[in-house]
Amino acid sequence: MTCFICKGRTRNGFSTFTTDMGNCIIIIKNVPSQICAQCGEVSYDAGVARRLEQIADAVRRSALTEIAVVNYTERAA
Numbered sequence: 001m002t003c004f005i006c007k008g009r010t011r012n013g014f015s016t017f018t019t020d021m022g023n024c025i026i027i028i029k030n031v032p033s034q035i036c037a038q039c040g041e042v043s044y045d046a047g048v049a050r051r052l053e054q055i056a057d058a059v060r061r062s063a064l065t066e067i068a069v070v071n072y073t074e075r076a077a
């Protein structure tokens with residue numbers, strides 16, 4: 001893939017995705033990502049992005065804490 005910001009080369013890796021859902025902040029670790037070698041921009045393929053939305057939604061509905069930390073690899077199965 002090519003970075004959509006700087007057009008640099010991306011490599012496969014893992015990153016941490018953080019989203020603020022209003023009532024809670026959700027941190028999803030070990031997300032498979034494309035990481036730009038040049039500027040460090042992180043992007044996800046369509047399947048991963050969809051899964052992140054599903055995980056965030058499920059966590060938001062069940063979260064009792066203001067900050068929830070989940071592991072992508074455990075949730076993606």
Ligand SMILES: [Zn+2]
Nearest residue numbers: 003006036039
């Ligand atoms: Zn870049």
